[in-house]
Amino acid sequence: EWEPRGNTVHACLEAFLKGKPYDPGPYRDWVEPLLNYKLWDRYEAVASEFQMCDMRFDTGGIGGTADCILRHKKTGKYVLADLKTLSASGRSRDISAQLGGYISLLGHVKPEIQISNCIAIWSKPHETFTTTFNPIICKDVYEAQRKYFFSQQPQI
Numbered sequence: 001e002w003e004p005r006g007n008t009v010h011a012c013l014e015a016f017l018k019g020k021p022y023d024p025g026p027y028r029d030w031v032e033p034l035l036n037y038k039l040w041d042r043y044e045a046v047a048s049e050f051q052m053c054d055m056r057f058d059t060g061g062i063g064g065t066a067d068c069i070l071r072h073k074k075t076g077k078y079v080l081a082d083l084k085t086l087s088a089s090g091r092s093r094d095i096s097a098q099l100g101g102y103i104s105l106l107g108h109v110k111p112e113i114q115i116s117n118c119i120a121i122w123s124k125p126h127e128t129f130t131t132t133f134n135p136i137i138c139k140d141v142y143e144a145q146r147k148y149f150f151s152q153q154p155q156i
Contacts, residue, residue: 005030006085009123010049010067013083017045017068030085030126037128039121041052043070043079046113052105057150065075066102067121069113077116080106080135086124100142103135 012031015022024031046069053063070079080093080102099118106113114127118133 001042002085002087003026005120009034009085010083013067017048030123033126033128034083034121034123037121039070039130042074043072045069046071046078052102052109054108055106056108062101062105062146064098064101065107066106068113069106078113080115080118081121082119083121084125086122088125090124092122092129092131094122096098096141097145099133099135100140101146103139104142104146 008025008027009030012022012027013022014098016035022031047066048068050069050116051063052066053061055061062132066080067083068081070081071077072079078155080099082099082102084095086092096118099120103115103118106115115135118138120131120133122129122131
């Protein structure tokens with residue numbers, strides 16, 4: 001149930017940010033509040049579904065796709081945003097490690113983009129809200145988890 005919903009809502013957000021048409025199909029209750037959210041009055045997208053890779057690691061690299069990188073229309077500050085869809089009873093959660101991974105990757109592919117804030121955009125039926133995360137803490141959490149992951153891999 002969650003996978004087609006997430007794929008559709010993400011595709012609609014990407015189309016919206018690129019100024020293209022979109023069809024929410026059965027997920028209109030998630031998409032309409034998302035695309036009418038007040039955030040879009042203050043921010044413009046500079047990247048959507050931005051794919052990144054860091055090949056510094058023996059494992060063949062680490063990659064990820066950031067849902068969107070936004071720039072504040074007045075201050076010019078950059079925000080990294082990740083979209084999450086929830087069921088009607090779903091709740092927000094800590095995604096700081098995921099956001100930190102994107103910040104780490106972004107530092108290798110676009111170091112000129114300095115992220116001042118990270119947000120999760122939560123899309124539920126008839127509701128959209130955000131959670132803010134500190135980018136320094138996000139990167140620290142990610143790097144600790146990455147270090148632990150690599151420490152558990154067999155040495156060849």
